Amino acid sequence: MTTHQLTEAQKKQWEEDGYLVIPSFFDKQETKEMLDEAKRLCDEFDVDGHPMTTFKTAADGEHVGDEYFLESGDKIRYFLEPTSLSPATPDTPSRLLVPPSQSINKIGHALAILNPVFRKHTLESDKIRSVAKSLGAQESPRVLQSMIICKQPRIGGVVPCHNDSTFLYTDPPSAIGAWVALEECTPENGCLSFLPGSHKLSRTATRFVRAPGGGTTFIDVPGVEPNEEKWDDMDGWREAPCSPGTLVLIHGSVMHRSPPNPSDKTRIIYTFHMIEGGKGVKYDEKNWLQPTEAMPFPVLF
Ligand SMILES: O=C(O)CCC(=O)C(=O)O
Known part of the structure; x- marks a missing residue:
């Protein structure tokens, strides 16, 4: 059994910055296994019958919210990069401008449960369990919203500044992101950026919900x-910036973002989130992502 304990210095860094970069958390073989699987999932994407749902994210603008998205919490579904599609006209539906495997923005949102490779490196991973325990932020984490983000060469879009508790709201806020680089992530291909310490200042004053009349x-x-x-x-x-195998832990209140990827290098990552399942913390029924009876959010420990 391989475990991972954080040092006191790392815990202090987490407290101060609201995020923690852990290089070489996954070894080369584990990282390759996940990257190969991510690529395999991209390659097997069949656009026939796909509703052409793109992943748009903007705190002040249009955000994805069709049924294909809203019902993806317990499935493995594909969301397209907006610029991979031609605009629809009254006479012509949108069509892909790039090969299907290169059109994908993200794949989610139940990889950690349904996909054997990502399940192995999340719910069945003693390393993940022990690092989350050693962080000491949550008593009994539940895993949710597990996904691959591709940030495709040349067309991979911006992820605007946000905090994760806006999207996975609990009362009180408790979300933590676990983000794993499967490839080299650099300023050129759209690595993450953080505003260190912003978790101490930011308040989750708005939240992303299912709209009563449909959508989000x-x-x-x-x-x-x-x-x-x-x-x-x-x-x-x-x-x-980080190398393949790096784990980045992200406090639910810390402000972070990533720029577009104008380079010709892919930037494939895997991420999942954890919310507090103990301490009387309540997951809100208005959240876009809802557990189902058949698939409740799994307990990490
Ligand atoms: O991978 C990215 O570029 C953004 C990921 C992110 O912001 C998140 O998972 O909260």
């Missing part, structure tokens, strides 16, 4: 004063 929307969290900070423009943003 953002609503205010009652009683939470919105931040006045213009996060994107603040000084102190730090890029987090």
Whole structure:
């Protein structure tokens, strides 16, 4: 059994910055296994019958929210890069401008449960279990929203500045992201950037929910004063370039983002999230992602 304990210095870093980069968390063989599987899933993508759902994310604009997306929490589904499609006209539906395997923005959202390779390196991983325990932030994490993000060469889009608790809201907020580089992630191909310490300042004042009439929307969290900070423009943003096998732990309140990928290199990563399942923390029924009776959010420990 391979386990992973954080050092006191790493825990301090997590407290101070709201994220923690752990190089070589997964070894070469484990990383290759996940990358090969991610590529295999991309290669087997069949666009016939796909509703051409693109993944758009913007806290102040249009966000993905069709049925294909809303019902993907317990499935493995494909979401396209918006610029991989020609615009639809009244006479012509959208069509792919690139080969199907290169059109994918993300694949999700139940990989950690349904896919044997990602299950092995998440729910069945003693390393993941022990690192989450050793972080000491959650009493009994539940795993949710597991996905591959491709950030395709040349067309891979921006992930705007956000915190994860907006999207996976609990009362009180408890989300933590686990993000795994499967390839080299650099400023050139769209590595993550963080505003260190922003988790101590940011308040989750809006949240992403299922809209009562269908689709998704953002609503205010009652009683939470919105931040006045213009996060994107603040000084102190730090890029987090990393090599394959690196695990990045992301506090649910820390502001982070990633730029487009204009390079000709892929930037494939795997990520899943954890919410507190103990301590009386409540997962909200308005959240876009809902557990089902057949597939509750699995317990990590
Ligand atoms: O992989 C990326 O570029 C963004 C991921 C992210 O922001 C997240 O998982 O919260």
